Amino acid sequence: MKITSITPIAITIPLRQAIKMGGILYTESENLLVRVKIEDGSVGWGEAPAAPTMTGETIASMDAAIKYLMSHLIGRNVTSFQENMKLMDHFLYGNSSAKAALEIAFYDVVGKIQKKSMSELLGGVKRSKIPVLWMLAVGKLEADSEEAQLKLDEGFQSFKVKVGGNPINEDVSRVEEIRKIVGKSRQLSADANQAWERTEAIRFVEGVGGLLDFIEQPVMGNDLDGMKSIAQASSAPIGADEGLHSISDIVAHKESGAAAGGSLKMIKLGGVMKALKAAELSDQVGMKVNLAGKICETSISSAAVSHLAAAIPQIDWGLSITNQYAATDIVKEPISILNGNVGVPSGYGLGVEMDEVSLERLSKHAIRDE
Numbered sequence: 001m002k003i004t005s006i007t008p009i010a011i012t013i014p015l016r017q018a019i020k021m022g023g024i025l026y027t028e029s030e031n032l033l034v035r036v037k038i039e040d041g042s043v044g045w046g047e048a049p050a051a052p053t054m055t056g057e058t059i060a061s062m063d064a065a066i067k068y069l070m071s072h073l074i075g076r077n078v079t080s081f082q083e084n085m086k087l088m089d090h091f092l093y094g095n096s097s098a099k100a101a102l103e104i105a106f107y108d109v110v111g112k113i114q115k116k117s118m119s120e121l122l123g124g125v126k127r128s129k130i131p132v133l134w135m136l137a138v139g140k141l142e143a144d145s146e147e148a149q150l151k152l153d154e155g156f157q158s159f160k161v162k163v164g165g166n167p168i169n170e171d172v173s174r175v176e177e178i179r180k181i182v183g184k185s186r187q188l189s190a191d192a193n194q195a196w197e198r199t200e201a202i203r204f205v206e207g208v209g210g211l212l213d214f215i216e217q218p219v220m221g222n223d224l225d226g227m228k229s230i231a232q233a234s235s236a237p238i239g240a241d242e243g244l245h246s247i248s249d250i251v252a253h254k255e256s257g258a259a260a261g262g263s264l265k266m267i268k269l270g271g272v273m274k275a276l277k278a279a280e281l282s283d284q285v286g287m288k289v290n291l292a293g294k295i296c297e298t299s300i301s302s303a304a305v306s307h308l309a310a311a312i313p314q315i316d317w318g319l320s321i322t323n324q325y326a327a328t329d330i331v332k333e334p335i336s337i338l339n340g341n342v343g344v345p346s347g348y349g350l351g352v353e354m355d356e357v358s359l360e361r362l363s364k365h366a367i368r369d370e
Contacts, residue, residue: 020139022193023165044109047300048101065098096270103271108204111349118307133318137162155339165196173208205234227258261288279312288315
């Protein structure tokens with residue numbers, strides 16, 4: 001089946017509540033949807049959020065990248081996943097988020113025409129329920145503590161505290177209090193989103209002692225020496241996020257002792273298959289895996305990452321789906337969490353159906369086929 005049109009659609013998603021990451025307060029997310037049509041009229045959807053501090057991409061740059069790639073993709077067989085990705089990489093360097101959005105749309109439409117789910121296309125379902133890592137990111141002790149108790153009562157077993165936006169002693173106190181709330185048996189991690197210098201990060205890891213199951217990206221992603229120094233000072237494993245953009249990055253973190261695991265995102269790695277290969281390599285070399293979306297995504301991306309989570313070898317550090325932080329969604333039946341787990345979406349492709357009314361409301365411009 002040949003691709004007949006590709007349409008990028010910019011949307012703005014309001015958040016349920018303000019989220020503080022790396023010292024920056026976010027109230028909304030700018031995302032780019034991609035609609036892919038094929039010759040029989042079938043449609044597939046993909047999505048990627050703008051992440052300039054993570055991938056260097058903005059809405060404008062992703063829109064431009066997709067429009068640039070259109071002339072090379074239209075007319076090609078949509079089922080040729082590897083060939084289409086090689087073509088995109090040949091004609092356009094980088095732009096990993098734009099490519100991920102396109103590849104998600106390809107998997108969605110191929111699943112629909114072949115009557116298979118995305119996870120089936122990826123090799124099959126290894127788990128039907130995936131534990132969700134809930135993010136505590138208000139940045140204030142009382143609010144994050146209340147949310148931790150609420151989510152604990154809802155059945156969540158894994159929690160991540162966003163740190164780095166407050167003085168070190170305040171972040172340490174927040175971790176101490178939340179550990180008391182969730183208890184010793186639940187997984188608790190902290191994520192600094194590159195907020196600290198080495199000395200600050202070492203103060204934090206020494207302050208929290210053995211309270212955390214892992215600590216994510218305490219310093220800049222390209223500071224492997226810093227990550228290694230912090231890992232040596234920490235009783236908790238150190239995880240990488242912003243530092244993982246390729247297979248070679250995983251190898252470098254493992255061989256240098258900079259990280260014991262990592263947060264894998266399709267937008268960083270450049271697509272579905274690259275994220276799958278990164279997860280398989282991580283498992284082979286003994287690195288823990290957290291699979292994640294960027295704050296904040298709709299149920300399009302959250303469905304895609306849930307399917308990927310069902311297909312990878314292990315996901316010991318949990319799944320971070322982010323449509324839960326959106327004030328509204330764009331599908332008729334949003335991805336939901338039950339007792340702290342997300343189920344693999346049923347149905348073909350992504351298994352979610354676009355709500356055209358919500359799409360029109362959230363889109364920045366009139367929608368037309370390119």
